[in-house]
Amino acid sequence: MGAPGSGSEPGTAPGFVGTAQPPDTGWERLRELWHHDELQQYPEETLNIIKATFSGAVIGWVYGGIPAFHHAKTQYIERSQAEIFQNRLDAVQSAHRAAIRGFVRYGWRWSWRIATFVAIFNTVSTGLSVYRNKTTFSHFAAAGAFTGGLFRMHLGLSRMAAGSVIGALFGIPAGGLLMAVQKLAGETIQEKRTRERRLLHEQKLAEWKARLNVTEADLGEIVSNTQEGTMEKDVEKIQELLNLPKNPLPSEDKN
Numbered sequence: 001m002g003a004p005g006s007g008s009e010p011g012t013a014p015g016f017v018g019t020a021q022p023p024d025t026g027w028e029r030l031r032e033l034w035h036h037d038e039l040q041q042y043p044e045e046t047l048n049i050i051k052a053t054f055s056g057a058v059i060g061w062v063y064g065g066i067p068a069f070h071h072a073k074t075q076y077i078e079r080s081q082a083e084i085f086q087n088r089l090d091a092v093q094s095a096h097r098a099a100i101r102g103f104v105r106y107g108w109r110w111s112w113r114i115a116t117f118v119a120i121f122n123t124v125s126t127g128l129s130v131y132r133n134k135t136t137f138s139h140f141a142a143a144g145a146f147t148g149g150l151f152r153m154h155l156g157l158s159r160m161a162a163g164s165v166i167g168a169l170f171g172i173p174a175g176g177l178l179m180a181v182q183k184l185a186g187e188t189i190q191e192k193r194t195r196e197r198r199l200l201h202e203q204k205l206a207e208w209k210a211r212l213n214v215t216e217a218d219l220g221e222i223v224s225n226t227q228e229g230t231m232e233k234d235v236e237k238i239q240e241l242l243n244l245p246k247n248p249l250p251s252e253d254k255n
Contacts, residue, residue: 026131033130045130045189049122056118057111064110065103072102113151120147121167125175135188137175144171 033043076098080091125143129135148167152159182188187195 026133029130029133030127033127043193045126045193048189049119049126052122053115053119057115060114061107061111063114065107068106069099069103073099117147117151120150121171121174125171129189133194135175135179135182137172137179140171140175140178141168142171144168144174147171 033046035042073095076095080094121143124146125139128139128142132139144167145164146167148170149160149164151167152163155163179188
């Protein structure tokens with residue numbers, strides 16, 4: 001006998017059903033930010049941080065590597081005028097090796113710095129938005145000030161203060177751009193996540209209740225049969241209920 005609902009054991013509520021309401025406190029939302037859900041997926045905000053960090057690393061490598069490539073090649077040609085090469089191909093290959101070394105060296109220097117800046121900036125701004133459950137310009141300004149000050153902290157208090165001011169000035173337009181993109185999409189990430197969470201929890205709760213009702217009906221039938229002396233058949237029926245295959249999750253049904 002098949003039973004609708006989620007893939008939990010009969011009569012037992014799935015651990016992830018809980019309430020149909022999203023987390024009430026900022027700390028609960030922050031904890032949820034770094035844990036995957038029952039579908040083994042991380043929140044969209046966390047994935048956006050990872051994507052932005054990777055993009056920053058690539059942009060930094062290109063930004064620092066390409067000028068260094070040309071500069072190293074030019075410098076090598078100027079310094080090697082008096083050197084003797086076996087042939088023209090040998091000279092070209094030597095110049096290209098010097099250029100590649102410059103590309104890797106200076107590309108890496110810019111790459112890790114920009115990737116770190118982007119990671120810290122997005123982590124702080126996203127954390128503030130998740131904690132307060134809304135997105136404002138002040139979150140991006142604070143994230144920029146914190147990141148800029150952190151990068152200039154080793155240069156002294158005056159340089160750290162200047163870095164914080166520059167970071168805040170950078171964070172405001174960056175935040176405005178992100179908020180404009182979200183506005184064009186029709187809803188913010190927080191609104192989308194709250195809506196999806198509520199729909200998922202309500203669906204899980206309804207499925208569990210439907211399965212529980214079916215299980216109670218089967219148990220009632222077993223009790224009735226027991227009173228009529230059909231114990232062996234009842235044991236087989238209980239075993240069949242326990243061996244029921246797990247029903248797919250809603251996302252698998254859609255596929």
